[in-house]
Amino acid sequence: VKAAYKQVFAYNVGDGEATWDPITFPEKICSVTPEKSSDDKIVVAYMSGSSDRAKCNQLQQIDLNTGAKGWKASVANGALFDSTLDVELSITGKTLMVGRSQSGTAYDVNSGEKLWDKKRYGDACFPDSFAGGKKLIAVAGCNASRSNEHDEVQELDPATGKAKWTWQFAAGWKVSRVFSLDPLVIYSTNED
Numbered sequence: 001v002k003a004a005y006k007q008v009f010a011y012n013v014g015d016g017e018a019t020w021d022p023i024t025f026p027e028k029i030c031s032v033t034p035e036k037s038s039d040d041k042i043v044v045a046y047m048s049g050s051s052d053r054a055k056c057n058q059l060q061q062i063d064l065n066t067g068a069k070g071w072k073a074s075v076a077n078g079a080l081f082d083s084t085l086d087v088e089l090s091i092t093g094k095t096l097m098v099g100r101s102q103s104g105t106a107y108d109v110n111s112g113e114k115l116w117d118k119k120r121y122g123d124a125c126f127p128d129s130f131a132g133g134k135k136l137i138a139v140a141g142c143n144a145s146r147s148n149e150h151d152e153v154q155e156l157d158p159a160t161g162k163a164k165w166t167w168q169f170a171a172g173w174k175v176s177r178v179f180s181l182d183p184l185v186i187y188s189t190n191e192d
Contacts, residue, residue, distance in 0.1 A: 001042070001064055003029045008044060010067060020067030030056035033089045033096065035133050037109045040064040043096050045075075045087055057084040059098070061112065071112030078103045078119075090132025095158035097136060102126040104138065106161060116161035125152055131178040132158075139175045142168075151175045153186060 001010045006028055010019040027047040036042050043061050047054045055077070061070030075084050078100045088099035096109040104127055106115040118127050118138055125142040136156045143149045150171050154163040169175065172190045179185040 003032050003044060005029065006046075008062060010064070023062065023067060023069065025060070027054065027058070031087050031089050033091050035091050036064060037091050037094070039110075041070065041109060043089055043091070043109065045089060045098075048074075055084040056087050059096075059107075059112070061109070073107065073112045075100075075105060088130055090130055090136070092132040092134070092136040092158040095132075095136065097130045097132050097158075099128070099130040102128055104130050106158070115159070118156065118161050123148075127154075129175070131181060134182040135184070137178055137181065137184065138163075139178075147171075151188070155184075 001008060006025045008023045011017065012019050025046045027050060029044055029046045031045040033042045041061055041063055043059055045056050046058045048057050057075040059073045059075060063070060075087065075098050077084055084100055090097045091109055094109050095115060096107040098105050104118040107113065108115055120126050123142050125140040127138045127140040129139040131137045136158045138154045138156050140152045142152055148171065151169045151174055153167045153175060155165055156163055169188060172192060173188045175186055176189045177187040179187055
């Protein structure tokens with residue numbers, strides 16, 4: 001299955017023939033879940049319009065086996081500076097995580113029902129990235145522009161959003177990428 005501009009295409013692995021007719025969206029596709037649910041569903045995010053003010057906030061569930069469209073939803077904007085100009089999608093178990101620039105919202109991947117929000121916590125920590133699959137990991141930037149500015153990583157319970165543990169990186173180290181979830185392998189960088 002391949003997303004391209006405003007369409008999603010599906011091909012049989014065996015012969016390369018189309019599995020189902022392309023699905024066309026009203027606006028440009030801006031994000032897709034990298035993994036599928038246990039019953040072969042994915043979620044596609046597409047733009048709310050074509051203007052410069054359009055957001056990446058429209059969600060559509062798709063059945064990979066049939067090409068049928070499931071539930072549809074709109075992602076609300078967060079607080080000031082917490083936009084849906086760009087969103088990250090991931091699936092962990094039955095939880096779809098939609099990451100904004102400073103928070104995230106979890107949905108039930110089967111029904112589209114909102115489950116919980118991951119927002120600012122603790123010492124001015126803003127969750128700005130999420131990785132999902134075998135585990136759900138959140139990365140937050142804390143105390144921005146202060147002397148004790150640092151990044152934190154948490155494993156979240158996909159069902160409730162509660163943190164199972166928190167790991168604080170030393171000052172100056174920024175989390176750049178999560179390479180693996182099980183075992184957890186994180187790549188961090190330091191300008192100095």
